[in-house]
Amino acid sequence: MYVGMKGDFGSLSFGRQNTAGVQISDMSDIGTFTGDQKAFVSAGNEQINNTIAYGYDFESFKLKASYIADDQKNADGYGLSGIYSAPFGLDIGLGYAANDLGTDKGSADQIIAGLGYTMGDLYFGATYTTGDKDDKADTEFTGIEVSAQYKITKEFRLIAAYQNQEEETKNVTKDKADFFELTGRYDFTKNFRSYLAYKANGLDDKDAGYKVEDTIRLGLRYDF
Known part of the structure; x- marks a missing residue:
């Protein structure tokens, strides 16, 4: 929950809400299992307590800034991020976030970049992130996510995505995520939807620390 105000100056709010970097991760976060690349650093994650957020929409540019009073x-x-929208359907985004631990x-920081392209009922999105998860422990990370969506009808769409994440600590690299996703989504209304998603997990059991299995998820979602 958050409170805020909006006017010609933009929007300003305080409470539990998304940080500035989330608008970049959202460019590829269109599936059921997607979007985890924003979770490496708290200052770039979603729904964070005590967050002060500012946003301003120019004619073709969206600016967001956030501060977490932990x-x-x-x-x-x-965090700070911006998205430029070209007149031919291309969106280009870049963001930076950092916080002490x-x-x-120690501390953590993250650079995240995103691309999005809309052509009629077809959408492509991609994000790439890199940074220090813990500079004192010398832990670095990289992550990539690509996704595509096709609206077959007004109510039904197909979504496909791929995500890979790596962490490196003292020159030892491990995969943290490696999967393909295929999802069918049906929107009953603007706020109410159903979905069936399949996740083909490519993680190694040794890297994961548990027995890796594929996942099927059937769900209903209502947005208030």
Whole structure:
């Protein structure tokens, strides 16, 4: 929950809400299992407590900035992002986020870039992120996500996506995510939808630390 105001100056809000970088991750986060690339760094994640967010929409450019006043000492964070929309359906986005991890616990930062292209009922999106998950522990990360969506009818669409994430700690690299997704989605109304999603997991059991299995998910979703 958050409160805010909106006017010619843009929008300003405070509370539990998305940080600035989420508008970039949303460019490829259109599936059921997608979007985890924003979770590497708290300052770039969604639905974060004590977040101050500012947004301003120019004619073809969307600017967002955020600041996290964390309850924990020395754990504040900030983010800045922008998306330029060309007149022929191409969107280009770039964002940066950083936050401390607590007293004497180091810090984390992230650069995230995104592309989106809309052509009628077809949409393509891609994001790439890289940064330090914990500079004190020397843990770095990279992530890529590509997705496509085709609206067959007004109510029904097909979504396909691929995601890969890696973390490197002291020159040892492990996959954190590696999967393909195929989803069918049916919208009953603007707020109510159903979906059937299949996730083909390509992670190695050793990297995951558990027995990796594919996933099928059937669900209903209502947005208030």
